[in-house]
Amino acid sequence: MIPSSRLLRALALALLVVASVTxxxxxxxxxxxxxxxxxxxxxxxxxxxxxxxxxxxxYAYETAVxxxxxxxxxxxxxxxxxxxxxxxxxxxVVNGGSxxxxxxxxxxxxxxxxxxxxxxxxxxxxxxxxPRLAAPEGTFFAAAILNGxxxxxxxxxxxxxxxxxxxxxxxxxxxxxxxFQVTLSQPDPAFIWLAAMPAAAPIRQDVVKKSGDKWAASPxxxxxxxxxxxxxxxxxxxITVVPNPHYWGARPTxxxxxxxxxxxxxxxxxxxxxxxxxxxxxxxxxAATVAGDSSAKQELVKTPDLTEYWLTFRVNASPTNNARLxxxxxxxxxxxxxVAQVFQGQGAPAxxxxxxxxxxxxxxLSAQKFDVAQARASxxxxxxxxxxxxxxxxxxxxxxxxxxxxxxxxxxxxxxNLGINIVLQGxxxxxxxxxxxxxxxxxxxxxxxxxxxxxxxxxxxFFLTTSSYNVAFYQNQQYDNFVRVARTDVQLDRRDxxxxxAQQMLVDDAPVAFLAQSVSWYLVRPYVRGIATSPVDxxxxxxxxxxxxxxxx
Numbered sequence: 001m002i003p004s005s006r007l008l009r010a011l012a013l014a015l016l017v018v019a020s021v022t023x024x025x026x027x028x029x030x031x032x033x034x035x036x037x038x039x040x041x042x043x044x045x046x047x048x049x050x051x052x053x054x055x056x057x058x059y060a061y062e063t064a065v066x067x068x069x070x071x072x073x074x075x076x077x078x079x080x081x082x083x084x085x086x087x088x089x090x091x092x093v094v095n096g097g098s099x100x101x102x103x104x105x106x107x108x109x110x111x112x113x114x115x116x117x118x119x120x121x122x123x124x125x126x127x128x129x130x131p132r133l134a135a136p137e138g139t140f141f142a143a144a145i146l147n148g149x150x151x152x153x154x155x156x157x158x159x160x161x162x163x164x165x166x167x168x169x170x171x172x173x174x175x176x177x178x179x180f181q182v183t184l185s186q187p188d189p190a191f192i193w194l195a196a197m198p199a200a201a202p203i204r205q206d207v208v209k210k211s212g213d214k215w216a217a218s219p220x221x222x223x224x225x226x227x228x229x230x231x232x233x234x235x236x237x238x239i240t241v242v243p244n245p246h247y248w249g250a251r252p253t254x255x256x257x258x259x260x261x262x263x264x265x266x267x268x269x270x271x272x273x274x275x276x277x278x279x280x281x282x283x284x285x286x287a288a289t290v291a292g293d294s295s296a297k298q299e300l301v302k303t304p305d306l307t308e309y310w311l312t313f314r315v316n317a318s319p320t321n322n323a324r325l326x327x328x329x330x331x332x333x334x335x336x337x338x339v340a341q342v343f344q345g346q347g348a349p350a351x352x353x354x355x356x357x358x359x360x361x362x363x364x365l366s367a368q369k370f371d372v373a374q375a376r377a378s379x380x381x382x383x384x385x386x387x388x389x390x391x392x393x394x395x396x397x398x399x400x401x402x403x404x405x406x407x408x409x410x411x412x413x414x415x416x417n418l419g420i421n422i423v424l425q426g427x428x429x430x431x432x433x434x435x436x437x438x439x440x441x442x443x444x445x446x447x448x449x450x451x452x453x454x455x456x457x458x459x460x461x462f463f464l465t466t467s468s469y470n471v472a473f474y475q476n477q478q479y480d481n482f483v484r485v486a487r488t489d490v491q492l493d494r495r496d497x498x499x500x501x502a503q504q505m506l507v508d509d510a511p512v513a514f515l516a517q518s519v520s521w522y523l524v525r526p527y528v529r530g531i532a533t534s535p536v537d538x539x540x541x542x543x544x545x546x547x548x549x550x551x552x553x
Contacts, residue, residue, distance in 0.1 A: 033529060036550040039255040041528065043539050044272075044280040047263050048236045053216035054201040055127050058136035063198045064538035065259050068241050068545045069111075069226040070201035073102050073121070073180070074192060075543060078534040080358060080454045083192045087116060087202065087225060088180070091195075097187030097490040100195070104178040109246030110204065111229035118174035120202035125182075126167045127208075128199060132156045137199035140452065144191055146171030146183045187488045189495060193453035201225065227252055227546040236261055253530075253549040272523050278550075279528065279539055282521035287344040290521065301522040304348055306355050306451035306535050310512040311410065312436075312444050316473040319389065320442050323509055324382035329443070330368040330513035331375035332417040333410065339516050342405045347516040353459065353503050355517045357535040360456040360499055365507045368514055372417045379418055386419040395435060395444040398426030406446045406515075436471045446515060447471075454536060456499045457487055463506060474511035527553035 049062040057066050073088040088102040108116040128138045129145065129152050142148035151166045159166075171183030184191060194200060202225055211221040219230045227249060228241035239259045243252045260276075262268040265283025269290070272280045282290050282300070290296045311329075313320040320326060335349030351368045354360040379386065394410060397403040407424050414420040422443070427435065435441050452458050460483040461467055465475045479502050486498035506512075524531070524540050530548045531541040541548045 033549065034552055035253065036527065036552045039253055039550050041254050041257045041541075041545075041548060041550065042276065042278045043257060043259050044268050044277055045239070045259045045261045046268075046281060046283075048261050049239070051216055052222060052230070052239075054124065054199050054203060055133055055135045055138075056216070057198065060538045064542060065230075065239055065241070066198045066201070067226070067538065067542045068228040068257060069222075069224040069230055069244075070198065071108075071226045072196055072198065072200040072202075073104075074196040076193070076196050076454065076534060076536055078532040078543060080535060083196045086196070088195075095183075097189065097488075098184045100182045100184070100191060101175070102180040102182070102195070104180065105248045106178055108225060108248040109244075110223050110225050111244045111246060112223050113246050114204065114223070115177070116202055116225050117177045118180040119177075120204055121180045121200075122172045122174050123205045124201065124203040125172050126170060127203065129170060130163065130167060132160075132163065135199065137197060137452075140194055140197070141200075144184055144188050144194060146185050148185065187490050188457075189490055189492060190453070190455040190457035190487075193455045193458075197453060228257065231256070247546075249546060252546040254545065257545060269523075278525045279541075280523050281539070282346075282523060284344055284346060287346055287521060290523065291345060296523060299523050299526060301524055301540060302346075303520050303522065303533075303540075304355065304357050304535065305518045305520055306358050306454060307448060307518045308350050308353070308355050308450075308514065309446045309448035309516050309518070310350075310514045312441075312447050312472050312512050313510070314439055314442055314444075314471075314473060315509075315511050316475075317439070317442070319384055319392065322382050322384060324378050325384050325389075326510035326513070327367060327508075328375050328378035328382060328418060329414060329420075330510055331371050331378055333413050333513060333515065334370050334417075335516060336370075337413075338406075338409055342402070342409055343516060343518070346519050346521055348519055350514045350517045351507070352514060353506050354456060355451075358451065358454050358456075360459075360496065360503070362500060362503060365504060367507045368510060375417055389420045389422070392420065392422045393425050393442045394422050395425045395427060395432060395441040396446075397429050397432045399429050403446065410445075439471070439473060444471075447512070451536075460486070460499060460502055463511065472511040474509070476505055476509060479505045479509075525553070527551040 045061045045064060047061045049065060051057055052066055054070055057063055071087045073086060074083040075086040077084050087104060087108055089105045090103045092101045104116060104118060125141060127133055128135045129142045129148050131152055131154050142152035147169045151170060154163055154166060173181045175181050204223060207223045208215050215221045219233055222230050227244055227247045229244045230239060231242045232240040238261060240256055242256045265286045268280045269286050271277045290300060313326050315321055339347040339349060352362055352365045394407055396407040411422055411424055414422055436444060449462055462469045463474050464480055464483060482498045482502040486495045489495040522540050527550055529551050532544050534543045537543055
């Protein structure tokens with residue numbers, strides 16, 4: 001996995017809302033922060049959204065808009081400690097953790113004034129699982145919901161006549177207008193995060209029936225339930241959203257958000273410097289320029305993503321079937337230097353599996369920590385002298401600048417710190433992928449993972465013996481057992497311990513050498529206030545745009 005727009009997940013900037021207290025003849029009066037006369041926020045989109053249909057969006061520049069206009073049942077707490085109410089004001093978990101009952105807000109309304117009903121969630125979630133839609137996020141819901149896998153595996157052509165009836169067998173039910181019941185295929189503590197995904201927002205069947213696949217392509221037919229609604233869409237230029245007057249919550253202070261499409265990093269930076277944008281993502285090519293600009297640095301927000309990169313060993317063939325050798329290589333890599341040289345500072349060192357900022361992160365696991373003396377001791381303990389590793393081959397994608405830079409860096413690190421002069425094997429993308437899948441490599445990378453949702457359940461399956469992602473051919477029955485038990489364990493403290501045990505095994509067994517966690521850089525004007533922090537924001541403030549305001553400037 002290489003860096004892409006999808007991998008760069010935003011963490012928002014925390015700013016303090018300042019309240020002023022003034023004295024008057026009748027006593028003290030607390031006033032809110034002063035506001036600029038123009039309450040329009042201008043936010044960069046790095047590309048043109050292909051769709052704003054919750055069942056079709058998949059990229060950060062699509063969900064960046066979707067979060068403002070559509071609201072799922074729940075949403076992540078800013079610090080990812082859990083979820084908080086959104087379209088549902090509360091929920092109950094019953095039947096041993098296999099049934100969730102969501103109680104919708106009675107006052108919630110769509111942008112056309114129609115009340116939000118439980119049946120809208122039934123329809124929207126059926127649609128996610130419907131194989132005819134091929135929803136990008138549909139597999140998560142199909143795997144969790146009763147009969148989901150069975151229905152999603154139907155063939156759109158061969159089984160066309162039976163799909164509608166099959167959808168009604170899913171564990172989705174509207175008990176009444178304001179009560180939505182979900183029955184899972186098994187207890188799943190991670191399910192709350194699915195209910196908080198942008199893809200899980202409600203959709204009205206009458207709207208889709210009237211406008212068909214084009215229902216989300218025009219402001220006139222894009223009927224949504226979030227705090228904002230789309231008022232204007234100009235392809236490859238901008239999307240404007242304004243407050244939804246029928247939203248259940250307080251009316252936003254912002255009168256509009258202009259999402260401006262600029263797919264060139266240098267152009268975006270120039271527009272920000274000229275005052276034409278209030279928030280932008282800093283692309284890697286502009287990182288050095290921003291870091292060296294004393295003015296821009298004052299407005300720079302560096303925020304870790306829920307994304308990690310690593311090197312992969314083939315653990316079932318010599319010489320990399322030697323765990324001590326794998327640890328020696330991992331311990332010989334200076335991750336601070338890697339971040340500085342390869343990530344241009346847009347990263348942070350990583351020595352463990354779960355990224356910092358997500359539940360399950362542990363700073364106490366140190367087996368892969370950079371330590372030249374320990375690396376040499378581990379190499380000696382492996383029984384493999386450096387002279388016998390001259391043919392050790394590092395495979396990488398030669399079409400990727402990231403891949404080439406990583407390969408050269410690792411080569412130099414191992415030569416300097418262990419005296420190992422490895423062979424670099426640059427391959428075209430297809431050959432590289434084929435070799436990884438077939439086990440035709442010794443050391444390869446960089447590879448990695450980015451959170452689909454912020455729960456360990458989204459991560460640990462990667463290294464199961466049966467996982468197609470497990471190109472290292474790592475096999476540890478204890479690891480498999482811990483991961484499988486944790487997935488359905490509703491005792492959360494015990495679940496944490498099970499996942500922690502699994503992470504300890506990964507770090508110690510070293511089927512991969514963890515390298516770095518990516519960090520998104522944003523420039524945010526100091527007059528943009530009320531932003532909450534979250535590692536899953538697509539732009540600073542995306543989780544709660546209704547709480548943002550513009551101060552005088």
